[in-house]
Amino acid sequence: MPGSGSGYRARWEEHNSARQLMILRAAVELLEETPPGTRIPVQRIAERAGLAKSVVYRRFGDRDDLDRRIRSYLVDDFASVLSAKLDISHGSVEEILGRSIDTVAGWMSEHPRLHDFMRQGPTHYDDAGVDAVSSLRGRIALRAREVIGAFLASFDLDDGGLESLPLAIVTMVEGMLTQWVRDPAPGRTRPEIVADLTAYAWFMLDGAARSLGLVIDPATELRTVVERMTRGVTV
Known part of the structure; x- marks a missing residue:
């Protein structure tokens, strides 16, 4: 047939x-x-x-292949969840950063054994020396750069000078959250550490934006910021 x-x-x-x-x-x-x-x-x-x-x-193929596929599955699953939180169609910069960082903090604190397993090896055979957490950081940084690039494109600006910014922010957030999760008696609650990291991430973004001549109110709805700035209205 x-x-x-x-x-x-x-x-x-x-x-x-x-x-x-x-x-x-x-x-x-x-x-x-x-x-x-x-x-x-x-x-x-x-x-x-x-x-x-x-x-x-x-x-x-073998146990090593299985372990790599498990890590790849975890990276894909988590990256898809976080990508939704990086949606810039709603929320202020503070809200977008806060909900994204809170998602990472929640996953790491609720699944410490999965996070530990991801650190033990790569996701693919051609990623020798690169563990799954590093691969995840790269995926998130790439998505963040796409978001920043789309935002800057609204003002006909190029993000060419900011290639390393997303990875710097993602590395800072993941590193500090790793220490927080592993601390048997953390000095900060989850809302507090998320608020701290949101502020630090904003300081980095604000500095980069100002270097391009953009001054943004982090508490204003991002769509409103874009609309006002494209009309030449001070935010």
């Missing part, structure tokens, strides 16, 4: 994809339940996924 071969392949690929997702989710669940640094046997992952151990090895 015409198309029956391609239809079969599509169903098989969908079946494989579904099983891979089951395995990855099972591994993540076990990571959440297991003390940091403990290597979870593939047999336990297979049992949690409701599959035979041999099925896991058919989906993944």
